[in-house]
Amino acid sequence: MPSTSLEPSPGDVSIVSVACTTLSQAAVSALRRGQVVEAIKLVRVERNIGLKEAKEQVEAYVHTQPALRNRLLQAHADAREGLLRWVIFVLVGGVGLFFFLA
Secondary structure, three states: OOOOOOOOOOOOOOOOOHHHHOOOHHHHHHHHOOOHHHHHHHHHHHHOOOHHHHHHHHHHHHHHOHHHHHHHHHHHHHHHHHHHHHHHHHHHHHHHHHHHHO
16 A cells, blocks of 8 residues: 555654644644645644644644544545546546547
8 A cells, every 4th residue: 555645654753742743723623624734734833833844743643643544544545536536537538539529
């Protein structure tokens, strides 16, 4: 299974303290809605830190919340599946249109 940004890579040795894994209610709410990018933006603004640090803190928080992590991974899988269905639909439609017009 390919790794996603929510899964730590084998060589990732980033250390985020336990105190940093607590996020604001707005960031947690964004994560529950599946809006990881919005949660990272909120953490950046609230803590006045860089993109990399905010991303690491959000990922650390998600890593400590198995139910939330599973929900986000399932949402990513559903999005990939939906995209694949659209690609197949467009390809089949294109081939059908080609044969109809040819």
